[in-house]
Amino acid sequence: MVSRTIPVDPFDLIIIGGTGDLARRKILPALFRRFVAGQMGKGSQVIGAARTEMDTPAYRQMVSDAIAEFGGPEKKDKANLKKFLATVCYITLDARGTAGWEELGETVHSENIRAFYFSVGPGLFGDLAKRLHKYGMSDDRCRIVVEKPFGHDLASARELNAVLAKHFDESQIYRIDHYLGKETVQNLMAVRFGNMLFEPLWNSQYVDHIQITVSESVGVGGRGGYYDKSGAMRDMMQNHLMQLFCLIAMEPPAKFDPDSVRDEKLKVIRALDPLAPENIVRGQYEATETKPSYRKQVGNRDSTTESFVALKANISNWRWAGTPFYLRTGKRLRERASEIAVVFKDAPHSIFGEDAGRHRNILTIKLQPNEGIVLGVTIKEPGPGGMRLIDVPLDMTFAEALGPEQAGFPDAYERLIMDVIRGNQTLFMRGDEVEAAWAWTDPIIAAFGEQDPPLPYATGSSGPDEALALIHRDGRAWREIKA
Protein backbone atom coordinates (compact mmCIF):
# COMPACT_ATOMS: atom_id res chain seq x y z
CA MET A 1 0.00 0.00 0.00
CA VAL A 2 1.41 3.41 -0.91
CA SER A 3 2.15 5.97 1.74
CA ARG A 4 -0.74 8.37 2.14
CA THR A 5 1.01 11.33 3.69
CA ILE A 6 -0.85 14.39 2.53
CA PRO A 7 1.30 17.52 2.53
CA VAL A 8 0.02 20.51 4.44
CA ASP A 9 0.61 24.19 3.75
CA PRO A 10 3.76 25.72 5.24
CA PHE A 11 3.14 26.56 8.87
CA ASP A 12 4.66 28.07 11.97
CA LEU A 13 4.13 26.02 15.11
CA ILE A 14 4.85 28.13 18.14
CA ILE A 15 5.13 26.09 21.34
CA ILE A 16 4.55 28.40 24.25
CA GLY A 17 6.01 26.42 27.12
CA GLY A 18 8.47 24.95 24.63
CA THR A 19 10.90 23.84 27.35
CA GLY A 20 8.25 21.98 29.37
CA ASP A 21 7.52 18.32 29.85
CA LEU A 22 4.68 18.09 27.34
CA ALA A 23 6.73 19.83 24.64
CA ARG A 24 9.67 17.49 25.17
CA ARG A 25 7.75 14.26 25.55
CA LYS A 26 5.01 14.69 22.98
CA ILE A 27 4.94 17.79 20.80
CA LEU A 28 8.54 17.94 19.58
CA PRO A 29 8.91 14.19 18.85
CA ALA A 30 5.54 14.31 17.05
CA LEU A 31 6.70 17.20 14.87
CA PHE A 32 9.93 15.46 14.02
CA ARG A 33 8.04 12.36 12.97
CA ARG A 34 5.83 14.42 10.66
CA PHE A 35 8.95 16.09 9.31
CA VAL A 36 10.49 12.72 8.47
CA ALA A 37 7.20 11.69 6.85
CA GLY A 38 7.53 14.72 4.58
CA GLN A 39 4.56 16.55 5.96
CA MET A 40 6.36 19.64 7.17
CA GLY A 41 6.77 21.51 3.94
CA LYS A 42 9.45 24.01 2.93
CA GLY A 43 9.05 27.32 4.71
CA SER A 44 7.64 25.77 7.88
CA GLN A 45 9.22 26.52 11.23
CA VAL A 46 8.98 25.49 14.87
CA ILE A 47 9.39 28.23 17.42
CA GLY A 48 9.94 27.28 21.04
CA ALA A 49 8.99 30.06 23.44
CA ALA A 50 9.14 30.00 27.20
CA ARG A 51 10.25 31.98 30.21
CA THR A 52 13.56 30.15 30.46
CA GLU A 53 16.53 32.20 29.24
CA MET A 54 18.02 30.24 26.37
CA ASP A 55 19.35 30.81 22.87
CA THR A 56 18.48 28.93 19.70
CA PRO A 57 21.55 26.62 19.67
CA ALA A 58 20.84 25.55 23.27
CA TYR A 59 17.19 24.98 22.43
CA ARG A 60 18.09 22.90 19.39
CA GLN A 61 20.23 20.76 21.65
CA MET A 62 17.28 20.39 24.04
CA VAL A 63 15.02 19.40 21.13
CA SER A 64 17.58 16.89 19.89
CA ASP A 65 17.86 15.39 23.41
CA ALA A 66 14.07 15.22 23.72
CA ILE A 67 13.79 13.37 20.41
CA ALA A 68 16.58 11.00 21.46
CA GLU A 69 14.72 10.27 24.70
CA PHE A 70 11.11 10.20 23.58
CA GLY A 71 11.18 9.74 19.81
CA GLY A 72 10.38 6.57 17.85
CA PRO A 73 12.63 4.60 15.47
CA GLU A 74 12.96 7.66 13.21
CA LYS A 75 15.21 9.30 15.81
CA LYS A 76 18.12 7.38 14.26
CA ASP A 77 17.69 9.38 11.06
CA LYS A 78 20.50 11.85 11.75
CA ALA A 79 20.31 13.55 8.35
CA ASN A 80 16.66 14.43 8.83
CA LEU A 81 17.24 15.41 12.43
CA LYS A 82 19.79 17.96 11.29
CA LYS A 83 17.38 19.38 8.71
CA PHE A 84 14.54 19.44 11.25
CA LEU A 85 16.65 21.26 13.83
CA ALA A 86 17.43 23.90 11.22
CA THR A 87 13.71 24.78 11.21
CA VAL A 88 13.68 25.24 15.00
CA CYS A 89 14.40 28.45 16.89
CA TYR A 90 13.82 29.78 20.38
CA ILE A 91 12.54 32.99 21.88
CA THR A 92 12.61 33.83 25.56
CA LEU A 93 9.09 35.02 26.23
CA ASP A 94 7.13 36.06 29.27
CA ALA A 95 3.43 35.25 29.03
CA ARG A 96 2.66 37.85 31.68
CA GLY A 97 5.06 40.60 30.62
CA THR A 98 6.44 42.24 27.50
CA ALA A 99 9.66 40.26 27.08
CA GLY A 100 9.93 38.43 23.78
CA TRP A 101 6.62 39.44 22.21
CA GLU A 102 7.98 41.87 19.63
CA GLU A 103 10.67 39.39 18.67
CA LEU A 104 8.01 36.69 18.28
CA GLY A 105 5.94 39.01 16.08
CA GLU A 106 8.97 39.57 13.85
CA THR A 107 9.92 35.88 13.72
CA VAL A 108 6.62 34.38 12.63
CA HIS A 109 6.01 34.22 8.89
CA SER A 110 2.89 36.27 8.34
CA GLU A 111 1.94 34.31 5.21
CA ASN A 112 2.06 30.96 7.03
CA ILE A 113 -0.65 29.27 9.05
CA ARG A 114 0.35 30.04 12.63
CA ALA A 115 -0.52 27.56 15.36
CA PHE A 116 0.20 28.71 18.90
CA TYR A 117 0.32 25.68 21.16
CA PHE A 118 -0.42 26.81 24.72
CA SER A 119 1.68 24.19 26.49
CA VAL A 120 1.47 26.05 29.78
CA GLY A 121 -0.93 26.03 32.71
CA PRO A 122 -4.45 27.36 32.00
CA GLY A 123 -3.78 30.32 34.32
CA LEU A 124 -1.75 31.81 31.46
CA PHE A 125 -4.27 31.32 28.63
CA GLY A 126 -5.84 34.75 29.10
CA ASP A 127 -2.47 36.53 29.19
CA LEU A 128 -1.36 34.73 26.05
CA ALA A 129 -4.57 35.41 24.13
CA LYS A 130 -4.40 39.09 25.04
CA ARG A 131 -0.80 39.45 23.94
CA LEU A 132 -1.23 37.54 20.70
CA HIS A 133 -3.94 40.02 19.85
CA LYS A 134 -2.02 43.06 21.04
CA TYR A 135 1.08 42.12 19.05
CA GLY A 136 -0.93 41.55 15.88
CA MET A 137 -0.75 37.76 15.68
CA SER A 138 -4.41 36.83 16.16
CA ASP A 139 -5.64 37.23 12.58
CA ASP A 140 -7.51 34.46 10.81
CA ARG A 141 -4.31 32.61 9.86
CA CYS A 142 -3.74 32.11 13.57
CA ARG A 143 -4.95 29.10 15.56
CA ILE A 144 -4.51 28.35 19.22
CA VAL A 145 -4.19 24.91 20.74
CA VAL A 146 -5.06 24.47 24.38
CA GLU A 147 -4.37 21.48 26.59
CA LYS A 148 -6.29 19.91 29.35
CA PRO A 149 -7.27 20.66 32.06
CA PHE A 150 -9.83 22.98 30.50
CA GLY A 151 -11.05 24.41 33.80
CA HIS A 152 -11.72 22.54 37.01
CA ASP A 153 -15.50 23.07 37.02
CA LEU A 154 -18.20 24.68 34.91
CA ALA A 155 -17.56 28.21 36.19
CA SER A 156 -13.81 28.10 35.47
CA ALA A 157 -14.38 26.49 32.05
CA ARG A 158 -16.83 29.25 31.17
CA GLU A 159 -14.33 31.82 32.32
CA LEU A 160 -11.61 30.27 30.15
CA ASN A 161 -13.93 30.12 27.16
CA ALA A 162 -14.84 33.77 27.69
CA VAL A 163 -11.20 34.82 28.00
CA LEU A 164 -10.28 33.08 24.74
CA ALA A 165 -13.41 34.31 22.97
CA LYS A 166 -12.38 37.92 23.60
CA HIS A 167 -9.66 37.63 21.00
CA PHE A 168 -10.38 34.45 19.05
CA ASP A 169 -13.25 33.01 17.14
CA GLU A 170 -14.34 29.48 18.14
CA SER A 171 -13.09 28.30 14.73
CA GLN A 172 -9.55 29.26 15.81
CA ILE A 173 -9.60 27.41 19.13
CA TYR A 174 -8.43 23.77 19.26
CA ARG A 175 -9.07 22.13 22.64
CA ILE A 176 -7.00 18.98 22.58
CA ASP A 177 -8.04 15.62 23.96
CA HIS A 178 -5.37 13.27 22.72
CA TYR A 179 -7.66 10.24 23.07
CA LEU A 180 -9.61 11.57 20.10
CA GLY A 181 -6.47 11.56 17.97
CA LYS A 182 -6.04 7.81 18.25
CA GLU A 183 -6.31 5.86 15.02
CA THR A 184 -8.78 3.45 16.59
CA VAL A 185 -11.13 6.16 17.76
CA GLN A 186 -11.50 7.29 14.19
CA ASN A 187 -11.75 3.73 13.05
CA LEU A 188 -14.61 3.31 15.48
CA MET A 189 -16.49 5.97 13.54
CA ALA A 190 -15.65 4.26 10.25
CA VAL A 191 -16.86 0.93 11.60
CA ARG A 192 -20.07 2.47 12.94
CA PHE A 193 -20.97 4.71 10.05
CA GLY A 194 -19.20 3.11 7.10
CA ASN A 195 -20.89 -0.28 7.44
CA MET A 196 -24.49 -1.34 7.30
CA LEU A 197 -23.77 -4.13 9.77
CA PHE A 198 -23.49 -2.33 13.06
CA GLU A 199 -25.67 0.74 13.10
CA PRO A 200 -29.04 -1.11 12.99
CA LEU A 201 -27.95 -3.01 16.12
CA TRP A 202 -26.47 0.02 17.88
CA ASN A 203 -29.28 0.66 20.34
CA SER A 204 -30.92 -0.60 23.50
CA GLN A 205 -32.84 -3.28 21.66
CA TYR A 206 -29.64 -5.17 20.82
CA VAL A 207 -26.94 -3.76 23.09
CA ASP A 208 -27.06 -5.04 26.65
CA HIS A 209 -24.54 -2.56 28.01
CA ILE A 210 -21.33 -0.73 27.19
CA GLN A 211 -18.15 -0.61 29.27
CA ILE A 212 -15.38 1.93 28.99
CA THR A 213 -12.19 1.28 30.94
CA VAL A 214 -9.11 3.47 31.07
CA SER A 215 -6.74 1.72 33.42
CA GLU A 216 -3.26 2.84 34.38
CA SER A 217 -0.74 0.72 36.24
CA VAL A 218 1.29 3.69 37.45
CA GLY A 219 0.48 5.91 40.41
CA VAL A 220 0.43 9.69 40.51
CA GLY A 221 4.24 9.88 40.33
CA GLY A 222 5.60 13.40 40.49
CA ARG A 223 2.22 14.96 39.70
CA GLY A 224 0.90 14.39 43.24
CA GLY A 225 0.39 18.05 44.11
CA TYR A 226 -1.65 18.73 40.99
CA TYR A 227 -3.48 15.41 41.05
CA ASP A 228 -4.64 15.69 44.64
CA LYS A 229 -6.55 18.86 43.72
CA SER A 230 -8.06 17.15 40.73
CA GLY A 231 -8.71 13.40 41.16
CA ALA A 232 -9.80 10.77 38.66
CA MET A 233 -13.18 12.37 38.07
CA ARG A 234 -11.72 15.67 36.88
CA ASP A 235 -8.46 14.37 35.44
CA MET A 236 -9.85 11.51 33.34
CA MET A 237 -13.60 11.02 33.52
CA GLN A 238 -14.77 14.52 32.65
CA ASN A 239 -12.65 14.62 29.51
CA HIS A 240 -11.15 11.41 28.08
CA LEU A 241 -13.84 8.93 29.15
CA MET A 242 -16.70 11.27 28.39
CA GLN A 243 -15.31 11.98 24.95
CA LEU A 244 -15.09 8.27 24.14
CA PHE A 245 -18.55 7.81 25.60
CA CYS A 246 -19.95 10.52 23.31
CA LEU A 247 -18.46 8.95 20.18
CA ILE A 248 -19.88 5.54 21.06
CA ALA A 249 -23.33 6.85 21.96
CA MET A 250 -23.91 9.68 19.48
CA GLU A 251 -26.41 9.61 16.64
CA PRO A 252 -24.94 9.41 13.13
CA PRO A 253 -23.94 12.94 12.18
CA ALA A 254 -25.23 14.11 8.81
CA LYS A 255 -21.66 14.73 7.71
CA PHE A 256 -18.22 13.98 9.04
CA ASP A 257 -17.49 17.63 9.62
CA PRO A 258 -16.53 19.37 12.84
CA ASP A 259 -19.84 20.92 13.80
CA SER A 260 -22.02 18.01 12.72
CA VAL A 261 -19.96 15.60 14.83
CA ARG A 262 -19.69 17.93 17.80
CA ASP A 263 -23.41 18.74 17.75
CA GLU A 264 -24.16 15.03 18.11
CA LYS A 265 -21.63 14.57 20.91
CA LEU A 266 -23.14 17.49 22.77
CA LYS A 267 -26.63 15.96 22.53
CA VAL A 268 -25.37 12.82 24.25
CA ILE A 269 -24.03 14.76 27.24
CA ARG A 270 -27.25 16.73 27.48
CA ALA A 271 -29.31 13.52 27.49
CA LEU A 272 -27.39 12.03 30.42
CA ASP A 273 -29.39 11.44 33.58
CA PRO A 274 -28.01 13.05 36.72
CA LEU A 275 -25.91 10.47 38.53
CA ALA A 276 -27.44 8.90 41.63
CA PRO A 277 -24.96 8.43 44.53
CA GLU A 278 -25.41 4.64 44.44
CA ASN A 279 -24.14 4.64 40.86
CA ILE A 280 -20.63 5.78 41.65
CA VAL A 281 -17.72 4.24 43.53
CA ARG A 282 -14.49 6.03 44.36
CA GLY A 283 -11.23 4.49 45.47
CA GLN A 284 -7.71 5.30 46.60
CA TYR A 285 -4.76 2.96 46.16
CA GLU A 286 -2.96 1.48 49.11
CA ALA A 287 0.75 0.96 49.64
CA THR A 288 2.60 -2.17 48.62
CA GLU A 289 5.82 -3.38 50.19
CA THR A 290 7.79 -1.28 47.77
CA LYS A 291 5.42 1.46 46.67
CA PRO A 292 3.83 4.22 48.75
CA SER A 293 0.09 4.65 49.17
CA TYR A 294 -1.80 7.36 47.33
CA ARG A 295 -1.95 9.54 50.44
CA LYS A 296 1.77 9.19 51.06
CA GLN A 297 2.57 9.93 47.43
CA VAL A 298 0.55 13.14 47.34
CA GLY A 299 1.84 14.14 50.79
CA ASN A 300 -1.64 14.48 52.26
CA ARG A 301 -2.49 11.88 54.89
CA ASP A 302 -6.14 12.99 55.07
CA SER A 303 -6.69 13.25 51.32
CA THR A 304 -10.18 12.36 50.15
CA THR A 305 -9.28 12.67 46.47
CA GLU A 306 -10.01 9.59 44.38
CA SER A 307 -7.40 7.80 42.30
CA PHE A 308 -10.13 5.50 40.97
CA VAL A 309 -13.71 6.05 39.93
CA ALA A 310 -16.34 3.72 38.50
CA LEU A 311 -19.83 4.81 37.55
CA LYS A 312 -22.97 3.70 35.83
CA ALA A 313 -24.48 6.27 33.49
CA ASN A 314 -27.84 6.24 31.76
CA ILE A 315 -28.79 8.18 28.68
CA SER A 316 -32.42 9.22 28.39
CA ASN A 317 -33.09 9.09 24.69
CA TRP A 318 -34.80 6.69 22.31
CA ARG A 319 -31.64 4.94 21.28
CA TRP A 320 -30.21 4.19 24.71
CA ALA A 321 -32.96 4.19 27.33
CA GLY A 322 -32.46 0.91 29.21
CA THR A 323 -28.83 0.32 28.17
CA PRO A 324 -26.41 1.30 30.94
CA PHE A 325 -22.90 2.58 30.32
CA TYR A 326 -20.32 1.52 32.89
CA LEU A 327 -17.23 3.71 32.98
CA ARG A 328 -14.16 3.25 35.15
CA THR A 329 -10.69 4.68 35.37
CA GLY A 330 -7.92 4.55 37.91
CA LYS A 331 -4.27 4.45 38.75
CA ARG A 332 -2.14 1.56 40.07
CA LEU A 333 -4.55 -0.94 38.62
CA ARG A 334 -3.65 -4.36 37.26
CA GLU A 335 -2.39 -3.21 33.90
CA ARG A 336 -2.23 -0.26 31.56
CA ALA A 337 -5.17 -1.07 29.35
CA SER A 338 -7.90 1.04 27.79
CA GLU A 339 -10.85 -0.28 25.89
CA ILE A 340 -14.47 0.20 25.02
CA ALA A 341 -16.62 -2.94 24.99
CA VAL A 342 -20.03 -3.00 23.35
CA VAL A 343 -21.74 -6.06 24.83
CA PHE A 344 -24.65 -7.26 22.70
CA LYS A 345 -27.66 -9.08 24.13
CA ASP A 346 -28.04 -12.82 24.18
CA ALA A 347 -29.80 -14.41 21.24
CA PRO A 348 -33.49 -14.49 22.23
CA HIS A 349 -33.64 -18.27 22.10
CA SER A 350 -30.96 -20.91 21.94
CA ILE A 351 -31.78 -23.63 19.48
CA PHE A 352 -28.68 -25.55 20.60
CA GLY A 353 -29.89 -26.47 24.05
CA GLU A 354 -28.47 -25.96 27.52
CA ASP A 355 -25.09 -27.53 26.76
CA ALA A 356 -24.26 -24.90 24.17
CA GLY A 357 -23.75 -22.38 26.99
CA ARG A 358 -24.28 -18.67 26.90
CA HIS A 359 -22.59 -16.76 24.11
CA ARG A 360 -22.54 -13.08 23.49
CA ASN A 361 -21.15 -10.90 20.77
CA ILE A 362 -18.81 -8.29 22.14
CA LEU A 363 -17.27 -5.58 20.01
CA THR A 364 -14.07 -4.48 21.69
CA ILE A 365 -12.34 -1.28 20.74
CA LYS A 366 -8.86 -1.42 22.22
CA LEU A 367 -7.07 1.87 22.67
CA GLN A 368 -4.06 1.07 24.81
CA PRO A 369 -1.40 -0.30 24.82
CA ASN A 370 -2.19 -1.82 21.42
CA GLU A 371 -4.92 -0.40 19.24
CA GLY A 372 -7.44 -2.50 17.41
CA ILE A 373 -11.04 -3.57 17.02
CA VAL A 374 -12.17 -7.12 17.66
CA LEU A 375 -15.62 -8.60 17.24
CA GLY A 376 -16.36 -11.73 19.23
CA VAL A 377 -18.39 -14.11 17.08
CA THR A 378 -19.95 -17.40 18.11
CA ILE A 379 -19.25 -20.34 15.82
CA LYS A 380 -19.39 -24.10 15.90
CA GLU A 381 -16.32 -25.68 17.34
CA PRO A 382 -14.76 -27.39 14.33
CA GLY A 383 -14.70 -31.17 14.15
CA PRO A 384 -17.04 -34.04 14.90
CA GLY A 385 -18.80 -34.49 18.21
CA GLY A 386 -21.99 -32.56 17.85
CA MET A 387 -22.88 -28.91 18.01
CA ARG A 388 -20.52 -27.27 20.48
CA LEU A 389 -20.27 -23.48 20.31
CA ILE A 390 -17.17 -21.40 20.86
CA ASP A 391 -16.42 -17.69 20.65
CA VAL A 392 -13.73 -16.57 18.25
CA PRO A 393 -12.34 -13.09 17.77
CA LEU A 394 -12.86 -11.54 14.38
CA ASP A 395 -9.87 -9.27 14.31
CA MET A 396 -10.39 -5.95 12.60
CA THR A 397 -6.95 -4.74 13.60
CA PHE A 398 -6.13 -2.47 10.78
CA ALA A 399 -2.36 -2.75 11.08
CA GLU A 400 -2.53 -6.37 9.96
CA ALA A 401 -5.26 -5.79 7.43
CA LEU A 402 -3.49 -2.91 5.74
CA GLY A 403 -0.01 -4.33 5.61
CA PRO A 404 3.23 -3.67 7.43
CA GLU A 405 3.94 -0.28 5.83
CA GLN A 406 0.90 1.10 7.56
CA ALA A 407 1.93 -0.14 10.99
CA GLY A 408 3.75 3.09 11.82
CA PHE A 409 0.59 5.10 12.33
CA PRO A 410 0.99 8.66 13.42
CA ASP A 411 0.50 8.97 17.14
CA ALA A 412 -2.36 11.06 18.45
CA TYR A 413 -0.32 14.25 18.79
CA GLU A 414 1.01 14.00 15.24
CA ARG A 415 -2.46 13.62 13.82
CA LEU A 416 -3.96 16.35 15.96
CA ILE A 417 -1.21 18.88 15.25
CA MET A 418 -1.61 18.25 11.52
CA ASP A 419 -5.38 18.68 11.88
CA VAL A 420 -4.75 22.07 13.48
CA ILE A 421 -2.64 23.10 10.51
CA ARG A 422 -5.31 21.85 8.09
CA GLY A 423 -7.97 23.69 10.06
CA ASN A 424 -9.98 20.55 10.83
CA GLN A 425 -11.63 20.77 14.25
CA THR A 426 -13.56 17.47 14.12
CA LEU A 427 -11.34 15.78 16.71
CA PHE A 428 -11.22 18.77 19.05
CA MET A 429 -13.67 19.70 21.76
CA ARG A 430 -15.92 22.66 21.19
CA GLY A 431 -16.42 25.14 24.04
CA ASP A 432 -20.05 24.19 24.66
CA GLU A 433 -19.14 20.48 24.78
CA VAL A 434 -16.59 21.08 27.50
CA GLU A 435 -19.05 23.18 29.45
CA ALA A 436 -21.77 20.53 29.13
CA ALA A 437 -19.35 17.86 30.40
CA TRP A 438 -18.59 20.01 33.44
CA ALA A 439 -22.27 20.73 33.95
CA TRP A 440 -22.84 16.96 34.29
CA THR A 441 -19.79 16.25 36.46
CA ASP A 442 -20.00 19.30 38.77
CA PRO A 443 -22.91 18.02 40.92
CA ILE A 444 -21.26 14.60 41.10
CA ILE A 445 -18.04 16.13 42.39
CA ALA A 446 -19.92 18.50 44.72
CA ALA A 447 -21.64 15.49 46.32
CA PHE A 448 -18.28 13.86 47.17
CA GLY A 449 -18.06 16.11 50.22
CA GLU A 450 -21.19 14.55 51.71
CA GLN A 451 -20.20 10.99 50.88
CA ASP A 452 -17.85 8.50 52.49
CA PRO A 453 -14.19 8.98 51.63
CA PRO A 454 -12.80 6.90 48.73
CA LEU A 455 -12.45 3.18 49.45
CA PRO A 456 -8.99 1.68 49.66
CA TYR A 457 -7.91 -0.75 46.95
CA ALA A 458 -4.83 -2.85 46.44
CA THR A 459 -2.21 -1.88 43.92
CA GLY A 460 -2.48 -4.27 40.97
CA SER A 461 -6.19 -4.92 41.55
CA SER A 462 -9.24 -3.87 39.54
CA GLY A 463 -10.22 -1.23 42.09
CA PRO A 464 -12.32 -1.53 45.24
CA ASP A 465 -14.68 -4.51 45.58
CA GLU A 466 -17.60 -2.10 45.67
CA ALA A 467 -16.80 -1.21 42.05
CA LEU A 468 -17.30 -4.87 41.16
CA ALA A 469 -20.58 -4.81 43.07
CA LEU A 470 -21.71 -1.75 41.09
CA ILE A 471 -22.01 -3.91 37.98
CA HIS A 472 -22.63 -7.30 39.66
CA ARG A 473 -25.87 -6.11 41.17
CA ASP A 474 -27.18 -5.68 37.61
CA GLY A 475 -26.23 -9.28 36.81
CA ARG A 476 -23.22 -8.18 34.75
CA ALA A 477 -19.46 -8.22 35.21
CA TRP A 478 -16.56 -5.98 34.32
CA ARG A 479 -14.27 -7.30 31.68
CA GLU A 480 -10.87 -8.35 32.91
CA ILE A 481 -8.33 -5.56 32.80
CA LYS A 482 -5.65 -6.87 30.49
CA ALA A 483 -3.35 -5.38 27.91
Ligand code: NAD
Ligand atom coordinates in the same frame (compact mmCIF):
# COMPACT_ATOMS: atom_id res chain seq x y z
P1 NAD B 1 5.85 22.16 32.61
O1 NAD B 1 5.77 22.79 33.95
O2 NAD B 1 6.82 21.05 32.39
O3 NAD B 1 6.22 23.29 31.54
C1 NAD B 1 5.64 24.55 31.56
C2 NAD B 1 6.25 25.42 30.50
O4 NAD B 1 5.65 26.71 30.59
C3 NAD B 1 7.77 25.66 30.65
O5 NAD B 1 8.32 25.70 29.35
C4 NAD B 1 7.83 27.03 31.29
O6 NAD B 1 9.04 27.74 30.98
C5 NAD B 1 6.66 27.71 30.63
N1 NAD B 1 6.16 28.86 31.39
C6 NAD B 1 5.70 28.87 32.66
N2 NAD B 1 5.35 30.15 33.00
C7 NAD B 1 5.58 30.93 31.92
C8 NAD B 1 5.43 32.31 31.64
N3 NAD B 1 4.96 33.18 32.54
N4 NAD B 1 5.77 32.74 30.42
C9 NAD B 1 6.25 31.89 29.47
N5 NAD B 1 6.42 30.59 29.69
C10 NAD B 1 6.09 30.10 30.90
O7 NAD B 1 4.37 21.73 32.23
P2 NAD B 1 3.91 20.61 31.17
O8 NAD B 1 3.89 19.29 31.84
O9 NAD B 1 4.72 20.74 29.92
O10 NAD B 1 2.39 21.00 30.91
C11 NAD B 1 1.98 22.12 30.16
C12 NAD B 1 0.45 22.13 30.09
O11 NAD B 1 0.01 20.95 29.43
C13 NAD B 1 -0.22 22.11 31.46
O12 NAD B 1 -1.40 22.85 31.38
C14 NAD B 1 -0.53 20.64 31.68
O13 NAD B 1 -1.63 20.46 32.55
C15 NAD B 1 -0.87 20.21 30.27
N6 NAD B 1 -0.66 18.78 30.02
C16 NAD B 1 0.55 18.21 30.20
C17 NAD B 1 0.73 16.87 29.92
C18 NAD B 1 2.08 16.21 30.07
O14 NAD B 1 2.18 15.04 29.67
N7 NAD B 1 3.08 16.86 30.59
C19 NAD B 1 -0.35 16.10 29.45
C20 NAD B 1 -1.59 16.72 29.27
C21 NAD B 1 -1.72 18.06 29.55
